[in-house]
Amino acid sequence: MMVRTRSNNDGRECPICMDAVRFGAETNCGHLYCSACILQVWDQNVNTVTCISCPCCRQEVTLLLCCFTAAESSDSRSAEVLNEREHLKDRLQRYNTLHSNVKYSYLRHMKELPTILRHAWAETFTWGGLTWLFKLRIVLMMLAGLLYLLVPFDLIPEAFLGVIGLVDDVMVICFFLVQVSVLFRSHVTAEG
Ligand SMILES: [Zn+2]
Numbered sequence: 001m002m003v004r005t006r007s008n009n010d011g012r013e014c015p016i017c018m019d020a021v022r023f024g025a026e027t028n029c030g031h032l033y034c035s036a037c038i039l040q041v042w043d044q045n046v047n048t049v050t051c052i053s054c055p056c057c058r059q060e061v062t063l064l065l066c067c068f069t070a071a072e073s074s075d076s077r078s079a080e081v082l083n084e085r086e087h088l089k090d091r092l093q094r095y096n097t098l099h100s101n102v103k104y105s106y107l108r109h110m111k112e113l114p115t116i117l118r119h120a121w122a123e124t125f126t127w128g129g130l131t132w133l134f135k136l137r138i139v140l141m142m143l144a145g146l147l148y149l150l151v152p153f154d155l156i157p158e159a160f161l162g163v164i165g166l167v168d169d170v171m172v173i174c175f176f177l178v179q180v181s182v183l184f185r186s187h188v189t190a191e192g
């Protein structure tokens with residue numbers, strides 16, 4: 001399970017316990033909670049198989065992305081903290097795996113791109129987290145999108161149609177970004 005670290009003391013408050021976020025978890029809709037708090041919402045769900053809805057925006061939560069601070073990730077002072085951290089990571093992973101079969105439309109992918117790409121970006125360009133092979137796939141996907149923008153060949157050339165000529169570029173970029181998001185999602189929801 002990967003852990004995206006966020007800067008310490010960024011002052012984010014958990015909307016559930018109204019305290020500073022502890023062992024943060026970010027939802028696919030971009031809301032940050034303490035892992036324990038959002039997992040408790042899951043516990044209170046009558047049916048553990050259906051997704052919970054985000055307490056902030058009522059959107060379906062399909063992903064809980066680990067968002068611990070660097071200090072939380074490296075804290076090894078007591079076995080108690082260590083156990084708690086591993087336990088929370090296991091449960092977040094379980095949630096993601098359980099809900100990995102949710103069908104995603106292209107539009108829904110687009111809507112959640114900012115959150116997913118933020119995590120994909122952080123995981124790809126920092127040490128640890130993703131395997132190098134996985135990072136390579138994400139970087140190649142981003143490069144492919146960029147390449148299409150840069151090479152003169154276009155499905156709809158800008159020179160003839162002006163702004164409309166840009167539409168295909170935007171669509172191609174979006175297509176590749178969604179592919180990055182699909183790739184990242186498959187990694188987060190993979191078992192074990
Ligand atoms: Zn909380």
Ligand SMILES: [Zn+2]
Pocket residue numbers: 027029030031054055056057058059
């Ligand atoms: Zn939300």
